[in-house]
Amino acid sequence: MNIVVCAKFIVDTNQLQAEPATGRPNLARVPIRINTFDENAIEAALQLAAQTGGRVFGVSLVTAAPPRDVMLKPLAMGMEALYLVLDPERLAGDAFQVSSVLAAALAAAAAAEGVQRWDLVLCGEASVDDYNGQTGPRLAQALDLPAITYATRLEARDGSLTAERAVEDRAETVEADLPAVATVGMEINEPRMPTVLQIMGAGRKPIHEIPIGELPGLDLAALAERPSLRSLEVSAPPNARRNVVIEGDDAAAKAVELLRRLGVDGEVSI
Secondary structure (H helix, E strand, O other): OEEEEEOOEEEOHHHOOEOOOOOOEOHHHOOEEEOHHHHHHHHHHHHHHHHHOOEEEEEEEEOOOOOHHHHHHHHHHOOOOEEEEEOOOOOOOOHHHHHHHHHHHHHHHHHHHOOOOOOEEEEEOOOOOOOOOOHHHHHHHHHOOOEEEEEEEEEEEOOEEEEEEEOOOOEEEEEEEOOEEEEEOHHHOOOOOOOHHHHHHHOOOOEEEEEHHHOOOOOHHHHHHOOOOOOOOOOOOOOOOOOOOOOOOOHHHHHHHHHHHOOOOOOOOO
16 A cells, blocks of 8 residues: 655644733744644554555645654654645645645655555644644545545555544444545554664655645646635733632632622632
């Protein structure tokens, strides 16, 4: 099997802090990492490749190339090559545009690797920064392929993909003919940690950079004319503490009275 993973490089949301004056995230001081769910997708791809004697490649849409050590991690895990689509002007701003660009990027990567088709396209079920969960299904539509979402187990054999998936009130087992697109979450596996030797070897693997305007078959002008969704502002609500100290035997009653004065709705009891 020839498997490709669509990975996103994001700011580490665990280390994200807001500017006190504006509430806006301070992105300049936050390190870059692979999207958490995409690490699970990479691991799932590597496990399937080991079972089927296949190969795994990666494609990512970025505004600028991430730090080299960040790019080396998926290669150290076992990917054979990484393709970066450079979009410095953020021409691909919403899930529809991103999926359209990724579809063109997958075709370019397949041609570069001499692959007639990708047997399986894997994505994380969402990105932990936007978390809209649209890119995988929209990519399947752009590629005209069946989609399996929220997979918790994957098995490929005899030209088909069998998956267990989790929905709100039940678990399902579904099957799709290959090629197909699948999205996975953190429940599917525990991503491997590369060894020192694997990290050293990753430096010899290719990282290809493709400007978005050079993707064959992608009409950027037509893409820009379509209605699109843009995030205008992201800010955190103020969370300054009042630092009120309540003492005495009737501290609970004083606390209830204080909450009422502050406008807390609903029933307040001791």
